[in-house]
Amino acid sequence: MQRTDPVPPHDPGHAHDHDHDPLAAGRWPGLSGPTGDGGGPARRSLRVGIGGPVGSGKTELVSCLCRAFASDLGLAVVTNDIFTREDAAILERKGVLPTERIRAVQTGCCPHTAIRDDISENLDTVEQLEARFDPDLVLVESGGDNLTATFSYALVDVQIFVIDVSGGDKVPRKGGPGITRSDLLVVNKTDLAEMVGADLGVMARDAEAGRGGRPTAFVSLRLDPRAEPVAAWIRGLLADRAAASLALGTATAPAGGA
C-alpha cells in the first residue's frame, strides 16, 4: 500500500510570497545572510541541500531525482557521508549519474559543521562542479546527522529535510530546525507505516502545525522511484528561477520544463 498524503502540488501560477523565493526561503526573519556569490539568478544552477538523519533515504532520494531528471536536466551531486565515499559509491553503482559528476567531500567527523558553520569545502566542490559541467541542478547530500543539522543558505538555495516513518509518528512533533524550517519536508518509507504502526495522519498534522505553511511530501521512494512529488517541487523552483532571471534580463538558458 502506498499513501502519498498531503503532497504539495507545485503551482507556478500561484502568487508566491516567500516559499519559492530561493533567497528568502527558510531564512531567519530579517537576516539576508552572506552568500558565497550572491546566490541570485546570475548563477544558473539551483543548489538543493538534502539533509536528515542517517538511513532516512537521502541517497535514495538523490538516485530517484537523478532518474527523474536524467533526460532533460544537467545534474551534479556532492555527498558528505561520514564514511566519505559511501554515498558516492552507491550512486556510482546504481549508474544514475556519470562518476565525474559525483564528488564526495570529507567532513572531519563533523558533518553538520561542513554544511552550516564552515561550508568552505562544500562550496569549493560545488563551484568546481558548476565550472566544469554548468549543471541546471546541484544536489548536496548531508552526512546524515541529528535533527538539528541544517544547511547554510550560503551553500544551497533551498533545502529538503528527509525523515522516515520507521522512527514512529512522533518525529514531526519533536520539531528541530530541519523539521520546522526546511523548504520541503519529505516523510519517506510510507510503505512501512503500517508495519511500524506510524499514523501518517498524525505526522501530517504535526508537520503542518510546525512548518508555517511550508510544504511536506509523503513518499515511498521504494514504490516511487522517480520521487514524483519532490521532482515536481524542484521543477517548480527551476521554472520560478528561470522566470525571475528573465524578468531581471539575466540571460540564462531555460532550465527544464515546469
Added chain:
Amino acid sequence: MSADGGAAALLLLADGRFPAGGHVHSGGAEAALLDGRLTGPDSLAAYAVGRLHTTGLVDAALTAAVVVGLAADCDQHGCGPGRTLRLLDAEAEARMAMAPLRESSRRLGRQLTRAAAGCWPGPTLVAVAALHPDGPHQSVALGAVANAAGIGALDAARLSLHHTLTTPLQAALRLGGLDPFAVAALAASLAPVVDEVAAEAAQAATGPIDELPCLVGPFTEIAAVEHAARTDRLFAT
C-alpha cells in the same frame, strides 16, 4: 602582540570557528593514527613537536616573508602586491614535493582567501585571489590575509604555527576519543615551542627568500600520499 591594531584580527584568524575550511583537515594525524605512528598522548606530543619544527617552520617563514615583502612593496617601491606574492608562491610550491599536499595547500589557500575577502577587503586580497587558477598556497594566502588585517610578521608566523599545532590535536581528539582537557594541556605545554619557532620563522623572513627554511618530515609526506588515496578517510589531509 601587534602594536598596530591587528591583535583582535589575529584572534579572529586563530579561532577554529573562522570559516576557512580547516576543520576537515587533520594535519596528517588521521594518517598517523591509521598506520600506528600515533597511539596516544605521548606520541601526539612528539608528532606535534615534529611538525612545528619542520613543515610548521617552513609555512610560518613563508607566511612571515609574505608580510615582510608586502610591507616593503608598499613602503619602498610603491608597487602592487603581485610580485611578492608570485615569488613566494613559487617558493612554497618548490617546498612541497608531493602532489596531494600541493593540491590541498592551494585548496586551503583559496578557501582562506574567500573567507577573508569580505573581512579585510582591498587590493592585497584581490591580488592573492588572482595569483593562481587553483588558488594561492595556504602559507602565501595567510601572509596576504595577515597583511590585509594589519597583523605583523611575527604574529603571522605565530598564527601559522598555532594552526600547525591545533589542527592535528583537534583531529586526534575527535578520532581517538582523547581527553579534551589533556589535549588542551598539551597545546598549552607546547606554546613556548610555538613562540620559539615563530621567532625563528620571522627572523628567516627578513633574509633572502631563496634561503627560507626548507624542511620536510619524510614519513608524514609519504603518509599524506597514501592517505589521499584512501576511501575511508574522514579528513581531507
